[in-house]
Amino acid sequence: MPHSSAHFNAHNGDFEEPPPRCLQEGPDCEGEVEYHLNPDRDDFKTFPRCAYHQGKRLEQAEKNREYLSDVPPSWFDPEAAGERWSEDEY
Ligand SMILES: [Zn+2]
Numbered sequence: 351m352p353h354s355s356a357h358f359n360a361h362n363g364d365f366e367e368p369p370p371r372c373l374q375e376g377p378d379c380e381g382e383v384e385y386h387l388n389p390d391r392d393d394f395k396t397f398p399r400c401a402y403h404q405g406k407r408l409e410q411a412e413k414n415r416e417y418l419s420d421v422p423p424s425w426f427d428p429e430a431a432g433e434r435w436s437e438d439e440y
Contacts, residue, residue, distance in 0.1 A: 374406075381401025383399065388407060
């Protein structure tokens with residue numbers, strides 16, 4: 351059994367780039383693992399994910415965006431939003 355874990359190429363002395371592995375590698379992994387840019391990051395870093403987990407990641411990015419825009423502004427006051435005490439209850 352030859353020792354091959356490092357994929358050493360004896361011809362030009364280069365190490366072959368190992369294929370990327372999904373960041374969330376697990377039994378759910380599907381499809382090819384590639385480096386993806388995520389829309390909710392602004393540092394332009396790419397992360398290796400399989401097609402399935404990248405799909406999940408994009409869903410999460412979408413939710414993060416919705417969540418951020420759903421935070422009420424600090425000046426929001428429910429009593430000033432038309433929810434005043436009823437005047438004709440007595
Ligand atoms: Zn995966």
